[in-house]
Amino acid sequence: MAEVHYIVENINKIIAHKKLTKMGFADLVGFPDSKWSKISNGRQELSLHEFSKIANNLQMREIDILTWPQKFVDSESFAKDVSERVSVTFEVSPEKRDELLKLVMGEKKFE
Secondary structure (H helix, E strand, O other): OOOOOHHHHHHHHHHHHOOOOHHHHHHHHOOOHHHHHHHHOOOOOOOHHHHHHHHHHOOOOHHHHHOOOOOOOOHHHHHHHHHOOOOOOOOOOHHHHHHHHHHHHOOOOOO
16 A cells, blocks of 8 residues: 555545545545545645645645644744734722623633
């Protein structure tokens, strides 16, 4: 039996996660069913062009298929998100503290 590349294994996991049949997936990405079957079984290689086409048709980024089930987080984007956060400080009496925390955080109990 041929070795299946981990990218193809990830694509198969995504297909299962999205509850697609192999035939439905082949239709979605525009491959003949037999072609995806060969790729899926490791008997045919997946080209970079085909990989990009699959990612596009699954409405995913290529990097997210590579890192499946985790999602790739760009450190620059993460730094931007962090820099856009706001910190707020309140000074309240101890009696109002619990009330304020419930208001801000929900009905969780703080002690």
